[in-house]
Amino acid sequence: MVERIPLMERDMNYLTRVMVITLHLACLLTRLLEHRPSSDEVSQQIHKSIFDLVKLKVRAKQGRTMLHLACCRDASILGRYPASQFPSPHLAEV
Numbered sequence: 001m002v003e004r005i006p007l008m009e010r011d012m013n014y015l016t017r018v019m020v021i022t023l024h025l026a027c028l029l030t031r032l033l034e035h036r037p038s039s040d041e042v043s044q045q046i047h048k049s050i051f052d053l054v055k056l057k058v059r060a061k062q063g064r065t066m067l068h069l070a071c072c073r074d075a076s077i078l079g080r081y082p083a084s085q086f087p088s089p090h091l092a093e094v
Contacts, residue, residue, distance in 0.1 A: 016060035016069075023070050026050050027091045050091075 029046050032038075054066050064072070071087045 012061045015058070016064075019058065019060050019066060019069055022053065023066065023086070023091070026053070027086075027088045030088075030091050 030050075033043055033046060057065060059065055060069065069086070070091055073086055
């Protein structure tokens with residue numbers, strides 16, 4: 001069935017999935033920062049990494065950026081058991 005999908009569209013599907021998974025991981029990291037004491041260095045590194053990720057301006061299907069995906073409830077659904085729900089106030093603060 002996957003073979004019937006054009007190669008370019010397949011690549012965009014995979015890229016979108018990777019972007020959504022990355023956002024879920026970033027959301028979990030920001031949540032962890034809120035609930036556990038951590039050093040300023042760790043906190044700054046997490047914030048810088050998320051900033052650098054957004055700065056890459058990677059575009060997924062329909063031209064969506066990381067910011068678009070982070071703000072869209074439908075685009076950020078990850079399987080039956082999502083790690084977090086978007087839009088996320090924890091991630092928006094970053």
